[in-house]
Amino acid sequence: MLGLGDLKQTRVYQEGLEDGERKGKLEAVPGLLKLGLTLEQVAEALELDIAEVRKAARVHFLSCQFH
Secondary structure (H helix, E strand, C coil): CCCHHHHHHHHHHHHHHHHHHHHHHHHHHHHHHCCCCCHHHHHHHCCCCCHHHHHHHHHHHHHHHHH
């Protein structure tokens, strides 16, 4: 039987953890932009690719227009 420690060592667990961390970072993008940071500053602070930050900003901007 697998214990919790064994489960945390699996590739599936690690990938899920990384995906969750990435999602959390992307959710922080609009707030950081609202504070006046540039796209480049946000990307650097969150250790994300600038293209991901641009996409997150665009998606947030578009969703705000329709609410």
